[in-house]
Amino acid sequence: MLDSLFRPKSVAVIGASTKEFHIGNRVIRNLVDFGFKGPIYPINPKADEIRGIKAYKSIMDVPEDGIDVVHMVIPGKFVPQAVEDCGKKGVKNIIINSGGFAEVGPEGEAIQNDFLERAKKYGIRIFGPNCQGIINSDPDIRAYCNFTFTKPEPGQISITALSGGVAEVIHQAFSQMGVGTRIYASNGNACDITIPEIVRYLGDDEGTRVVVLYVEGLRDAATFMEVAKEVAAKKPVLAMKAGRTEVGAKAASSHTGGLARVDIATELIFRKAGILTFRDEGQLCQAAAAFASQPIPKGNRVGIITNTGGPAVIGTDVFGEAGLEIPPLSENAVKALKEKLFPEAAVSNPTDILATGTGEHYRAAMEVMMDEEQIDSIFINFVTPFFVDTEAIATEIVAVNQQKRKPIVCNLMTDPGQWTETVRILKEGGVPCFAFPSDAARALTAMVQYDEIRSRDIGEPAVFDDVDQAKAQGIFEKAKGREVLSATDVYDILSAYRIPVAGWRMAAHAEEAVTAAGEIGFPVVVKADAESIVHKSDMGGVAVNLADGDAVRAVVEDMEKKLNADDLKFFIQKYMPGGKEIIVGAKAEPGLGHLIMFGLGGIYVEVLKDVVFNLTPVTRFEAEEMLASIKTAAILDGVRGEKGVHQAGLVEIIQRLSQLISDLPGIQEMDLNPVIAYEDQVFVVDARIAV
Ligand code: ADP
Numbered sequence: 172m173l174d175s176l177f178r179p180k181s182v183a184v185i186g187a188s189t190k191e192f193h194i195g196n197r198v199i200r201n202l203v204d205f206g207f208k209g210p211i212y213p214i215n216p217k218a219d220e221i222r223g224i225k226a227y228k229s230i231m232d233v234p235e236d237g238i239d240v241v242h243m244v245i246p247g248k249f250v251p252q253a254v255e256d257c258g259k260k261g262v263k264n265i266i267i268n269s270g271g272f273a274e275v276g277p278e279g280e281a282i283q284n285d286f287l288e289r290a291k292k293y294g295i296r297i298f299g300p301n302c303q304g305i306i307n308s309d310p311d312i313r314a315y316c317n318f319t320f321t322k323p324e325p326g327q328i329s330i331t332a333l334s335g336g337v338a339e340v341i342h343q344a345f346s347q348m349g350v351g352t353r354i355y356a357s358n359g360n361a362c363d364i365t366i367p368e369i370v371r372y373l374g375d376d377e378g379t380r381v382v383v384l385y386v387e388g389l390r391d392a393a394t395f396m397e398v399a400k401e402v403a404a405k406k407p408v409l410a411m412k413a414g415r416t417e418v419g420a421k422a423a424s425s426h427t428g429g430l431a432r433v434d435i436a437t438e439l440i441f442r443k444a445g446i447l448t449f450r451d452e453g454q455l456c457q458a459a460a461a462f463a464s465q466p467i468p469k470g471n472r473v474g475i476i477t478n479t480g481g482p483a484v485i486g487t488d489v490f491g492e493a494g495l496e497i498p499p500l501s502e503n504a505v506k507a508l509k510e511k512l513f514p515e516a517a518v519s520n521p522t523d524i525l526a527t528g529t530g531e532h533y534r535a536a537m538e539v540m541m542d543e544e545q546i547d548s549i550f551i552n553f554v555t556p557f558f559v560d561t562e563a564i565a566t567e568i569v570a571v572n573q574q575k576r577k578p579i580v581c582n583l584m585t586d587p588g589q590w591t592e593t594v595r596i597l598k599e600g601g602v603p604c605f606a607f608p609s610d611a612a613r614a615l616t617a618m619v620q621y622d623e624i625r626s627r628d629i630g631e632p633a634v635f636d637d638v639d640q641a642k643a644q645g646i647f648e649k650a651k652g653r654e655v656l657s658a659t660d661v662y663d664i665l666s667a668y669r670i671p672v673a674g675w676r677m678a679a680h681a682e683e684a685v686t687a688a689g690e691i692g693f694p695v696v697v698k699a700d701a702e703s704i705v706h707k708s709d710m711g712g713v714a715v716n717l718a719d720g721d722a723v724r725a726v727v728e729d730m731e732k733k734l735n736a737d738d739l740k741f742f743i744q745k746y747m748p749g750g751k752e753i754i755v756g757a758k759a760e761p762g763l764g765h766l767i768m769f770g771l772g773g774i775y776v777e778v779l780k781d782v783v784f785n786l787t788p789v790t791r792f793e794a795e796e797m798l799a800s801i802k803t804a805a806i807l808d809g810v811r812g813e814k815g816v817h818q819a820g821l822v823e824i825i826q827r828l829s830q831l832i833s834d835l836p837g838i839q840e841m842d843l844n845p846v847i848a849y850e851d852q853v854f855v856v857d858a859r860i861a862v
């Protein structure tokens with residue numbers, strides 16, 4: 172669909188300028204300098220030629236109909252009429268460079284809507300406005316419809332971003348690293364052609380091996396998710412989302428609301444879709460360079476070859492921290508290397524071939540590791556001493572690299588000004604080289620993580636058929652108009668979904684409370700219940716471990732005095748001592764369903780912030796991942812002789828909550844805090860539902 176945009180046969184520039192420093196001049200120069208394969212039509216009512224190319228007074232005068240791309244660089248107010256003219260002329264796509272539209276306010280938005288309507292009438296696709304444009308370095312196309320100044324070498328990485336600034340940062344980084352770019356698309360206001368559409372196109376584009384994506388938010392998350400899944404199944408998609416400020420926990424009344432970062436949903440979508448997420452643009456670019464030339468590793472075991480000690484140790488640390496393995500070599504491998512390397516060489520993993528090691532030594536070490544079954548990828552550290560033939564070493568590294576058996580990254584320690592030829596051999600041989608061992612190791616780690624994401628099968632969400640959906644829905648309907656549901660409603664809904672709760676009764680006053688406590692069985696807990704009371708313990712509304720009726724009566728009478736709420740009632744609950752306090756929560760994400768949160772709970776939850784999130788529906792596999800991925804996961808297993816908790820019970824609560832919240836999407840926020848977890852059972856003792 173977007174072929175005519177990204178592979179234009181002809182380009183016209185409306186707003187072409189004779190002035191050197193005008194965008195309307197620069198775009199033409201870029202097209203010419205980059206070697207655009209088709210005709211260029213400058214449009215300018217006053218000029219006969221621009222940069223030596225015949226100019227036309229109006230798009231209507233151009234001898235060609237059905238031009239693929241018009242690049243517009245004119246003030247916003249003239250855009251609607253120009254779009255109308257393009258329509259009459261059968262133009263297929265317009266890149267609108269100019270700003271002054273939706274990004275500046277309602278007036279600009281009206282102009283944007285105006286030209287968009289005209290474009291739709293003629294079936295023209297709009298790229299932008301308020302954008303840089305596109306670049307396609309495909310040797311058959313060479314389209315540089317963009318006013319920037321970095322000319323990419325042809326490559327296999329394609330970049331798409333709403334922000335032109337960030338797209339350019341990435342594009343320039345590739346250029347500096349000597350890594351080519353294929354398609355570059357930065358679409359500004361994205362009023363028509365969207366990021367998901369571009370991502371789908373890049374997924375279909377055979378010349379694109381890696382897609383790099385930068386977003387600040389997702390407008391249509393559901394469509395994005397669908398497209399991202401489809402494309403990520405075909406090729407690596409590396410993405411970054413900026414704008415990760417935290418909302419203060421105080422601003423939200425529920426814990427789940429307070430602990431969810433503003434943007435968390437985007438990263439969760441990336442994850443569910445199989446996209447590799449980055450939080451650092453440098454690391455993203457470096458990883459992309461490795462993805463562009465290397466096969467994906469089939470496991471996390473790294474073989475290290477070096478000709479100098481220290482940097483290999485740094486690499487080892489990075490791998491170790493990321494959970495990668497540096498396995499020992501097999502006996503056969505050790506034997507083979509002892510025959511080929513210097514007697515002083517360290518024959519193990521890492522293998523140190525020594526600074527005096529030759530091309531043959533590198534080759535031997537690489538071949539051995541390529542043959543080792545328990546090694547999935549190779550990290551090379553290569554310093555270029557003056558006393559060895561470094562070009563021969565580079566040539567041997569390239570020869571093994573070109574077998575494409577296992578991925579290779581290289582930390583290259585050199586002076587590129589002096590060792591020009593060595594650097595060139597490695598680069599042209601497709602060996603991703605980095606200037607820091609940590610960078611090389613992180614790029615390789617990203618590939619391993621991608622393999623893990625790809626081979627992870629989250630399964631289908633469970634459907635519990637023992638739940639009473641109608642009952643829960645009924646309670647929910649009846650509670651309309653309230654902001655938070657009453658304790659009775661909350662616990663009845665939980666029970667309808669078979670989420671285990673500690674035994675409870677409601678009581679209106681002290682005598683009822685004493686009777687209720689007797690029915691439940693001592694010891695009990697008394698909690699104040701009123702719509703206005705949010706955090707009960709903060710206001711003295713929770714009394715635990717009450718041993719008898721007298722204690723219950725005293726507590727209720729005291730709360731009646733202390734707390735003034737017309738609707739004050741008392742929630743009497745079985746006392747559950749000695750378990751671990753867990754929090755499970757949910758929060759609505761418009762257009763996406765709900766976030767589900769899991770973590771260690773209790774009163775320190777906001778301080779420790781040891782919680783993880785996922786998006787509904789959460790499968791069993793994902794729920795298990797959530798338990799395993801909190802920082803204090805070891806506590807769930809039991810520490811120092813202490814007993815672990817019933818993790819299967821927690822996994823089931825997460826799944827049942829996921830189903831509950833999907834059935835009752837009107838729930839805005841929900842907290843189960845705490846869920847008390849024992850070795851063999853779990854019980855909710857506090858729950859809150861906001862609608
Ligand atoms: P809130 O969160 O509104 O302050 P909770 O009902 O969560 O009120 O009670 C506060 C704390 O009291 C809980 O975090 C837990 O430590 C303890 N607690 C509450 N109910 C029970 C119970 N039934 N058994 C044991 N401890 C409880």
Ligand code: MG
Binds near residue numbers: 844845857
């Ligand atoms: Mg609580």
